[in-house]
Amino acid sequence: MLEIKCPYCGPRDEEEFSCGGEAHIARPLSENSLSDKEFADYLFYRDNPRGVFLERWRHAAGCRRWFNVARDTLTHHILEIYPMGAKPVSKAGRAAYNANWRRDSQAEIAAQPASQKTNKTSSAKR
Amino acid sequence: MAKNNQKNMTIAARSSASIDSQTPISFTFDGRKYQGCKGDTLASALLANNVHLTGRSFKYHRPRGIMGAGAEEPNALVGVGTDGRIEPNLKATQVELYDGLVAISQNRFPSLKLDVGEINSVLSRFFPAGFYYKTFMWPASFWMMYEHIIRHAAGLGKAGDDHKDPDRYEKRHAHFDIVIIGGGLSGLMAGLQAAKSGQRVLIAEDQPQWGGWLRACEDIIIDGMSGQAWAEQAVSRLQEMENVTLLSRTTCFGYGDHNFLTLAERVSDHLAEKPAHLPRQRLWKVRARQVILATGAIERPLVFAGNDLPGVMLASAAQTYLCQYGVLVGTRGILMTNNDAAWHNAFALHRAGCRIKVIVDTRQNPSPALIKQATDLGILTRIGSGIIAAHGRLHVARVEIAPLSEAGDALTGEPEHFDCDLVMMSGGMNPVVHLHSQARGKLKWDERSHCFRPSTTHEAEQSVGSCNGSFDAAIGAKEAIAAARKAIKANSGEAAEITLPEITATKIKWTPMPIWQIPTGQPAGQGGKAFVDFQNDVTANDIQLAVREGYHSVEHVKRYTTTGMATDQGKTSNINALAILARERASDIPSVGTTTFRMPYTPTSIGMIAGRDIGGLFDPVRTTPMDKWHRAAGAKFEHVGQWMRAWYYPKDGENIQEAVIREVEAARQYAGLLDASTLGKIDIRGRDAAEFLNRIYTNSWLKLGVSKCRYGLMCKEDGMVMDDGVTTRLAEDHFHMTTTTGGAAGVLDWLEEWLQTEWPDLQVYLTSVTEQWAVATLSGPAAREILKAAGTDIDLGDDNFSFMSMREGHISGLPARIYRISFTGELSYEINVPARYGMALWTSLMRAGKNFGITPYGTEAMHVLRAEKGFIIVGQETDGTVTPYDLGMGWIVYDKKPDFIGKRALARQSMGLGDRKQLVGLRTKDPKQIIPEGAHAVLDPNQPPPVDMLGHVTSSYFSPNLGHSIAMALLRGGHARKGETVYFPMLDGKPPIEATITDTNFYDPKGERLNGQH
Amino acid sequence: MASTNPHAQMPQITALPDIMPNPEGGAPGLTLAAISGKTLINLRASDKIKASLDTLFGTALPTQPNRLSIIGASRAMWLGPDETLLMIDEARQAEFMLKLGATLKDTHYAATIITDAIRILRLGGARRLDVLAKGCGLDLHPAIFAKGHCAQSLLSHASVTLARDAEDSLLLFCRTSFSDYVTSWLKDAAIEYGYRLDTSPAPHR
């Protein structure tokens, strides 16, 4: 059983948490021109890497807050825990974020307000 | 075999510090009565009674005896207990004796000494390596032939009869700064260091007593005391410290992620009278900041023909029985060893009265001092030799000893024969690396000690002493202190100064000769079975065969031969198997690698894993404020999630159908009362509450007036229906949402997720108020009159209080919110009062409604009433693949809104295809026939398989108000099929049920009854 | 017809007596006392906004995670970064809510009375932490979960909030629908040590 450090409550047993799957899947804005196929990248496709994975967890039996976790799926080492809306700061976490195919997907671009379309690194609240 | 009458070891004559020979204990083994002493294990007591034959082997049913003295024992597996208390597969070496203990041997029929299964031994070609694999792979017709053999052979032991386990089992969590596994010299040393430094320490010892090998070791002196005396002193010092938890009889059987350890404490297994208030066993779920493993080492057997005969024993075990239990396990012994240490075991037994006839050392040049010592004691030595075979029927009686080549792989002379009743064997030591390995620590091969030792670690753990390959006591103690200091430092603690005790012991060179199989001088496959894995009956030959058949990977060989599997987990077999595999592959052991050691380290009872999560505490049972009334009224209940809901209220011997018909008719003709307290309720507040609901639900919420209610459907992001319910606007920025009973927690989490992760800019707060409100739903033409009779300050007239609105006021003097909404199609009020008044509300409504024919109805009647109206139940009409459109509820999807969850997904091309399964009604041709829920629809009942299925029935009831059965179904392209005939083939050979596809709104389609007009 | 679990008709929870003597003699290892006469308010508000209630409450509301504020008979438990559970005497409820509303007017907050949704138990006795440890993964060591600490966690299969507001006892909050389960679970867990359940509502200390 993992021990996960809730950013508020500190280390607690895994059974107090629920995992929300892959993090940083930005939701396309309602005004978008995505094809069904492009939208499927947001709706259906999820990564399952061997190694560092950025995922969302919730302290379900505690403070009920969502947060992000960078976890190595091979070793279960938790590299970093960081708030919703933020990006990883650890080297491995940053690498995993930047290397993700989503960064270039139309669905992610469609998640950014028009004013920010050129700046790929902002947005991505989830 | 030693004769039973040869009572060389009477009870009174036994003496050792661990045994209380003044307290005799009676026990039975296979129905025969024996006596042992307090402090005995079942194994030591059997040996004291000269009982060596304790079981039959797994595949060949060969006679087997006690080979070890602890957790490593592969042979002496027994069932202990009677009736519901039988526990199989216990190692006799770990079963503490108590008065009246009943033990039985395993894998034998009809008796141990006469076993018909032994014939398997003769027909052993039927059980080669990979027997199971080959059988499964062979043509199917062969399966029948082998099945009955496998049914008998597969699995060890036999669980208790079909009785309820009478014992209690406990579980508990615990947190420690430093957890030390093993209470021998190094474990206690680490414990002293950690404890004196103020750390919260747990030390767990598998055995009843502390000290480990110190208790069996004669020659060790620590600070002027015997090893055992030192251990006792150390433990009593630790016991005095508040920051120390000492657990004996406790096995750490699992080491999981993030230093999470599971330990099994045997609380009352060893007691003849088990106190009722104490659990039998306790599962410790421990989170440790640092772990120190001091789990010791296990002696390796040597692989030679006949090495599994009773009377062949590990040298260390023979010494343990002597020193710890006062049992001399033979009278005429032979030792075969590849190392120095075992010589001292032989000397100890010899001095105690077991005549050691020969010491056989496979090495060419053991220490001259040892040879001299042996010669002085009158013991013959055979250097550079090996036992090439042991003989005997039920006990070893004779061995053949022959000189070996320097590499130990060939015979260089003729064998000599020696009579004996004991063969001690020692193939070197294996550090117990199981927990380190479970914790994903890596191992490295030690070229000097010829064993695997821990190398890199994955968790915050360290191995010390013998389990780290440091077999020398003084080195182990030093290592333990250093490890404890490192752990203290890692915990940001300060290590107290403690002095290393002065340890003197016989100097031993821990450099065994790598010899993995004693040659027989005969071709492979002949010359008798030489066992590698005793418990799984795997011979050296089996491993050779596996390699010949192309299994080269260690993980493949493990599964093909079954070596190192099951309860044994390779404790004695692992290295010998790897070494033989390496030899067959012409490789070396490090490059062959190791298999993964799995948890549990030793077998663990299911009862302990379950703990007290059984019976009434298996899962929480949630009850409503009116629960006691339903029980008193004789209601039958059903589980809805964790809730217990009144299902129906049978009267005077009614069955469910009769009761439900009565309840359904009453609700339409007079009034029915339903306990709806279990509905999920969420209080939603904030400036953006309406906007939030607008995004959550598919329909429009911005313009809902204050005090008005609206039905809403929420979808997941994929457009599939997730939940439904009525939400009411209490104020401009304040809503009261209801959810389905089963969906309450999930919906709250869902809403929180969107607020926290996607729309943190929305000012909305959510609070669960499910239990704050008790809800009674009063439904039927007389509902208004009953409310008046109960007394209310609310004007119930349609003008003031219209359908889909809410009023606050009092009912029978109780503060209430009344929602005029309807799930029955009748005039209906959902009356909410603070939960403390739930019972008062219910009883006053029942009283007020008495003259109006008020009838309490349960969930079953509720289902029929809503189905008559074609109202869906999420989870019954939906299964996560159904959209609002599929339900024929396109009217509730307001796609002009800029956004709502599921909007984009519902616009996908595939959502618009006509062949989606859609919700329709069904009228059976025979109005009395009820289609079973789940029945599949076909257009042509006579089509040959594979049958083209249209879909399935989701709800189906007999409607007393309509006088015919009604059903709903999800059928492919159903909306376009109205009027068509479909068939429901039945499994029981009855003719298919014929039905017509209809609308789903069966009753009062115009909704006139909502106002109580009829 | 809906299928159902045959066990649904069986009495669900072991009927244990309200008093189980300590098998080893002496006082029962666990005491349970139901607490009534309290109002519970679930307060959702940011630290900044809720700080304006400090005067009304009587002392600063907790802003540090898993901490408890104690003043007289009132308690305030940190539940989340913008969620606090207030416990006050029921007699104060009307006035308190009125003043709360006035103080927080025009701010983003939600104050919801959930008195009837929650059952409060006071757990005492020398073995109370051993009993809790049987179903709760928190580190309840007195030096770690010290007076002034609170935490939400699981007790076996139920969500609970624990608040250590005294040296020799603590408060347990659970949802009322789970209270039969939680009470039975606690009694069953305390068989080893003996227990005493006071069903008569005890005034809060």
Ligand SMILES: [Zn+2]
């Ligand atoms: Zn938390």
